[in-house]
Amino acid sequence: MIIEILKEYYPMLFKGVGYTLLVALVGTVIGLLIGILIGTYRTMPKPKNKFLRAMKRVGDFLLAAYIEVFRGTPMMVQAMVIFWGFALLNGGATLDVTVSGLIIVSINTGAYMAEIVRGGVISIDSGQFEGAHAIGMGHGKTMFYIVIPQALRNILPSIANEFIINIKDTSVLNVIGFTELFFQARTIVSINYQTFATYLLVAIIYFVLTFGISMLLRFVERKMDGKKNFKVLGSQNMDADSFVREEGGIG
Amino acid sequence: MIEDTSANILKHADENDSADIHTDQTIIVVEHLGKSFGDNCVLRDIDFTVEKGDVTCIIGPSGSGKSTLLRCINLFESPSVGRVKFHNEDITHTKRPDEYRKRVGMVFQQFNLFNNFTVLGNCMVGLKHVLHKKSNEAREIAMQYLKRVGMESFVKAKPRQLSGGQKQRVAIARALCMSPEVILFDEPTSALDPEMVGEVLNVMKQLAADGLTMIVVTHEMQFAREVANKVVFMENGVIVEQGSPEQIFMHPQKERTAEFLRRAQ
Ligand SMILES: Nc1ncnc2c1ncn2[C@@H]1O[C@H](COP(=O)(O)OP(=O)(O)OP(=O)(O)O)[C@@H](O)[C@H]1O
Ligand SMILES: [Mg+2]
Numbered sequence: 001m002i003i004e005i006l007k008e009y010y011p012m013l014f015k016g017v018g019y020t021l022l023v024a025l026v027g028t029v030i031g032l033l034i035g036i037l038i039g040t041y042r043t044m045p046k047p048k049n050k051f052l053r054a055m056k057r058v059g060d061f062l063l064a065a066y067i068e069v070f071r072g073t074p075m076m077v078q079a080m081v082i083f084w085g086f087a088l089l090n091g092g093a094t095l096d097v098t099v100s101g102l103i104i105v106s107i108n109t110g111a112y113m114a115e116i117v118r119g120g121v122i123s124i125d126s127g128q129f130e131g132a133h134a135i136g137m138g139h140g141k142t143m144f145y146i147v148i149p150q151a152l153r154n155i156l157p158s159i160a161n162e163f164i165i166n167i168k169d170t171s172v173l174n175v176i177g178f179t180e181l182f183f184q185a186r187t188i189v190s191i192n193y194q195t196f197a198t199y200l201l202v203a204i205i206y207f208v209l210t211f212g213i214s215m216l217l218r219f220v221e222r223k224m225d226g227k228k229n230f231k232v233l234g235s236q237n238m239d240a241d242s243f244v245r246e247e248g249g250i251g
Numbered sequence: 252m253i254e255d256t257s258a259n260i261l262k263h264a265d266e267n268d269s270a271d272i273h274t275d276q277t278i279i280v281v282e283h284l285g286k287s288f289g290d291n292c293v294l295r296d297i298d299f300t301v302e303k304g305d306v307t308c309i310i311g312p313s314g315s316g317k318s319t320l321l322r323c324i325n326l327f328e329s330p331s332v333g334r335v336k337f338h339n340e341d342i343t344h345t346k347r348p349d350e351y352r353k354r355v356g357m358v359f360q361q362f363n364l365f366n367n368f369t370v371l372g373n374c375m376v377g378l379k380h381v382l383h384k385k386s387n388e389a390r391e392i393a394m395q396y397l398k399r400v401g402m403e404s405f406v407k408a409k410p411r412q413l414s415g416g417q418k419q420r421v422a423i424a425r426a427l428c429m430s431p432e433v434i435l436f437d438e439p440t441s442a443l444d445p446e447m448v449g450e451v452l453n454v455m456k457q458l459a460a461d462g463l464t465m466i467v468v469t470h471e472m473q474f475a476r477e478v479a480n481k482v483v484f485m486e487n488g489v490i491v492e493q494g495s496p497e498q499i500f501m502h503p504q505k506e507r508t509a510e511f512l513r514r515a516q
Contacts, residue, residue: 048344130327131363131422135377135429136353145376149367230369230407 001197002204009188016184017205023101023173023180024166030102031109032117032159038063038110039117039151040143063114070111076172079104083176101178105170109162116158120151153224160217164210181205273339276303278432278464279324279355284333286319293319294488297333299481301433301466306459308475308496309468311485312511317468320485321435324466325355353381356426356434360442362418364410370397370421371406374428382429396424400454416447420454427458434458436467472515476500484508 006013042060047053070078082104087094094100124147132142152159171182185202189195273280279301286294294316301307309317322328324335326348334343342351365373374393378384384392397403400420410418419439426434439455440448452474459465459478469475475482475496482499484492484507492499492508503509 048346127359127361127363128365130357130359131365133327133349134325134352134357134359134363135425136349136381137377138349141380145380146365146367153367226409230405230409230412232408233404233406 001194002201005188005192005194005198005201008192009184012184012188013181013202013205015179016181017209019098019101019178020167020170020180020182021209023098023105023170023178024163026102027105027109027166027170028159028163030106031113031162034106034110035113035115035117036148038067038114039121040140040148042114042118043121043143044139067111067114070108071115074172075104075108075169076175078108079173079176097176097178100176101170101173101180104173105166109166112162113159116155116162117148117151119158120155121147123154124150153221156217156221156224160214163213163217167209167213168206273336274302277301278303278338279466280334280336280339281320281324282334282336284320284323284330284335286316286323286328287331292488294323294330297490299483299490299493301464303432303464304462305464305481306479307466307481307483308479309466309483309485310470310472310475310511310515311491315485316488317485318437321357321437321466321468325352325357325435349381353429354432356429356431358419358422358426358434358436358439360438362410362415362422362442364418364422364425366410368409369406370402370408370410370413373410373421374425377425377429393424393428396427397421399427399457400424401450414447415443416450419443419447419451423451423454423458427463433464433466436465436469438468438470440469440471470515472500472512484511486511 042063044056047056079100083094083097083100086100095103121143128146128150129142132146137145170178170180173180174183174186177183181202185198189198192198277300281297281299284294284297285292297320299307309320311317319328323330326335326342326345330343334341336342337351337355342348345351365376368376371390371393374397375386375389378389378392379386394403394406397406400423402417402420402424405413405417405421410421413421423434423439436455440451443451448471452471455465455467455474456478467474467479477496479496481493482496483490484499484503484505486507492503492505498504499508500512503512
């Protein structure tokens with residue numbers, strides 16, 4: 001039965017999977033970028049100038065408000081408010097549904113990512129910051145070249161988690177008529193009336209997607225950790241020799 | 252100095268104020284520097300001068316404020332009172348500490364190598380992104396200094412694959428790569444196993460012989476005695492005595508200095 005549904009409706013299901021993946025992937029990536037920018041801004045040293053310090057506090061407050069509001073309300077409601085809010089402000093003209101979906105998932109994810117990135121940055125030893133400052137890096141370079149790359153490695157599991165959540169949660173975008181997988185399932189059910197079989201099939205598809213991504217990211221994680229060993233170049237060096245011996249002993 | 256308040260001049264009139272003579276050779280002058288954390292006064296009235304080629308060793312008991320002094324000099328801590336002058340320019344409250352730190356390197360007790368880079372990457376990242384050198388040139392410079400500290404065969408290693416002494420030598424190479432005018436060392440051998448102390452001190456001796464200007468906080472009295480041309484003894488946030496190694500180690504003027512040295516031997 002499931003196979004038949006798949007055979008008959010695969011173009012629709014394919015399209016749904018495509019849109020779901022698109023919005024989840026783009027939303028996660030942009031959300032992560034938002035999170036990195038906010039994390040960098042929030043960990044900036046206090047400006048010495050009074051005016052700038054006041055500005056920074058205003059910025060901090062606005063960002064905190066953004067994070068709390070978007071974490072504290074359901075994405076389905078956010079989708080409605082943003083989609084119809086835009087229409088209201090533009091005399092009834094609605095924003096393209098795909099664009100809306102991308103924006104909503106991105107800024108929603110950004111709110112979570114900001115906190116995840118902040119946690120990642122806090123987990124980096126202050127010695128890494130000081131090492132970077134000591135060679136003349138300012139806050140931006142320190143974050144970009146030294147801290148964020150290490151923080152990203154540490155928070156990769158949380159990023160994977162957000163991505164998986166997004167794959168599932170894009171289903172709420174059906175409320176604005178976004179043709180993701182769940183929306184397609186509803187459409188199919190309205191044609192074939194096979195509610196159980198259709199949703200079971202869709203459940204399997206969701207699971208394959210999320211499980212596949214889980215495996216993929218675990219692979220990426222291993223890749224990021226790099227090789228356990230390294231080559232010592234030229235072994236005339238005394239220290240190098242003894243080091244190779246030590247390594248051999250351990251490995 | 253001219254901008255000194257008369258009160259300060261009176262207060263210091265009886266002290267040996269070498270800090271007040273600036274020559275072409277003078278790189279850093281610390282003047283009446285003080286630092287408090289809340290109402291905990293950690294440094295008081297610190298004065299000293301670093302000339303080009305000087306190897307200044309700062310010694311003193313734990314908690315006497317040696318690290319805090321170094322951190323004030325490269326502006327990791329902002330001094331509560333007094334000034335730090337670099338080439339006769341007051342940089343105490345500069346808006347661009349990063350510009351200043353390009354010219355004043357630092358080596359830490361805990362190495363602080365970048366964990367996301369290899370040995371070579373640690374040395375190249377500043378050359379490329381702070382000094383804006385091309386990759387090729389950056390690599391050449393980095394290799395040159397890694398050779399100098401005897402770490403050229405480890406270019407591909409990550410910091411976690413190195414011993415403490417090796418890490419510290421890479422950290423020294425990383426600082427050297429920026430061609431700073433002074434390098435500050437905060438107890439560079441204190442986190443090392445005894446058998447690795449020698450390899451790091453040897454590198455530092457070589458640098459001193461090559462004329463590098465260094466300020467070294469250390470508990471290695473032997474090193475201070477052999478390598479330094481100025482020794483500063485600190486206790487409870489003040490400089491008790493400073494002078495040549497000969498003066499401090501052979502003829503200490505203050506009882507506290509003599510007592511500290513007796514116990515440190
Ligand atoms: N960030 C800080 N906040 C409050 N107190 C501090 C801070 N940093 C240092 N201190 C205090 O300042 C004093 C001097 O510390 P400092 O680390 O400069 O000593 P030190 O001479 O380097 O000692 P050691 O030989 O153990 O490294 C100590 O009493 C310490 O508790
Ligand atoms: Mg210290």
